[in-house]
Amino acid sequence: MTLLRTPDLAVDLGTARIRVAGGRAGFCERPANPATGATMERGVVVDASAASRILHPMFKERRRLGGTKMRVLACAPTDVSPLERNLVRSCILEAGATSVIIVPEPLAAAVGSHVDIGSRYSKLMVDFGDGVTDCAVISDGRITASVAERTGCADLRRVIQRFAADATGIVISDSEADRILRSLGTDREKPVMVEGTSRGQRSSAPIRPANLYAELWPVMGLMLRPVKTLLENLDAGKGAEVIEDGIFLTGGGALIHGMREAVAAATGIETRVVKDPLGAVIRGACRMLPFASCLNLWKMWGTHQRTLPV
Ligand SMILES: Nc1ncnc2c1ncn2[C@@H]1O[C@H](COP(=O)(O)OP(=O)(O)OP(=O)(O)O)[C@@H](O)[C@H]1O
Ligand SMILES: [Mg+2]
Known part of the structure; x- marks a missing residue:
């Protein structure tokens, strides 16, 4: 699959590591819970402001293409509650994104593992x-x-x-x-x-x-x-x-x-x-980005739908 260049980014908010991809090859990652306190717990955001402070510089580092819009495809566990999903959305918006789509982690992991x-x-x-x-x-x-x-x-x-x-x-x-x-x-x-x-x-x-x-x-x-x-x-x-x-x-x-x-x-x-199991989710999220951009699926998917058109 050829990756198209888009101004959009992919995010894996993990309990141990926060990963961001897009803009150029590979991904960057930071510890999710720096010494200052808990940002992530059991797969979900517990402090949205702390998460956005980690994400903001990562977004700046990854973004190569300009433009005012920055759409983010983020991953969350399949059992995420509406409240937890809102925390994911709000920390990403606070970090500078203009819109957020959330996809389930195992789906991204499958895409990232060429399943x-x-x-x-x-x-x-x-x-x-x-x-x-x-x-x-x-x-x-x-x-x-x-x-x-x-x-x-x-x-x-x-x-x-x-x-x-x-x-x-x-x-x-x-x-x-x-x-x-x-x-x-x-x-x-x-x-x-x-x-x-x-x-x-x-x-x-x-x-x-x-x-x-x-x-x-x-x-x-x-x-x-x-x-x-x-x-x-x-x-x-x-x-x-x-x-x-x-x-x-x-x-x-x-x-x-x-x-x-x-x-x-x-x-x-x-x-x-799978090969490189630690990067599977973020790789998959990144591979989904061009579809989302080209087909303008951000609105169609909504935040609740859990399917990827193929
Ligand atoms: N080479 C390794 N051998 C064994 N365990 C490892 C290795 N690398 C990482 N781990 C374990 O995997 C953990 C991190 O896994 P991973 O990056 O998949 O979690 P996460 O995505 O941050 O969390 P989650 O998806 O649950 O929110 C590490 O904290 C460590 O305990
Ligand atoms: Mg993970």
Whole structure:
């Protein structure tokens, strides 16, 4: 697909990272929750002004073509409420956009992963994000069923922090918990040290990965639940189509060691991680921009409709 140059931008407001694309190749990203306070929580905006302060310079950086109009295609979880959707809209308008269209994240993730969303055969996308696990079945260019669970990698890191404190008395930072999550995942044998502070002193100690795994598993179970719920409620025909193509994983959680295998074991369906799963949503949102611009679909789509014409 050839990307047409438009003055419009794509935005992925993630719990961990805010990403903006358009104007030129690639995308830029910033931490969603700087030290000053929470901007995003469990996939949704909690402080619209803080979000707009992050977005404003990103918009300026990305915009190459002038003009007074700047339309933004933003992504949100499939279970977003009207109130949460309004917060997405208002922070983007406050950051300088003239209009906003919101599309569901798994649809953008599918487009960004070159999954054939126009096919009449159902595809199952699972986005394991920092705050939300969002699953959707897509066919004929639209989402036909979806289940989201507001649980993600941030919950796994909280378990690691709590476990380190209980098992070793060491308080570890969020980034140390992330390091352990990335190096260990579901590994029950790999030796690992935690580093942090204990009684005001720098301290480190080994932890038992098997014991940590036992604590992580209930949260992983919550992340697998929407996938299973979605499959259990699919009619037989659509289920067979999903089995045929397998499950596509996106989001940072897809990179956690053992996650792909856990989905495959829980469902019995072949599961694959897409290429560059962290950028799938923003890439897809950006690829949707030319359609929206050329066909002037901004009004037609409205903020509630969740379909992409193909
Ligand atoms: N290489 C990696 N290995 C394991 N985990 C990773 C890796 N890279 C990122 N992660 C995990 O993925 C998380 C971020 O995922 P992602 O960027 O998909 O979330 P998000 O889009 O900001 O959140 P959400 O979509 O839930 O609002 C990180 O915080 C980290 O815990
Ligand atoms: Mg995301």
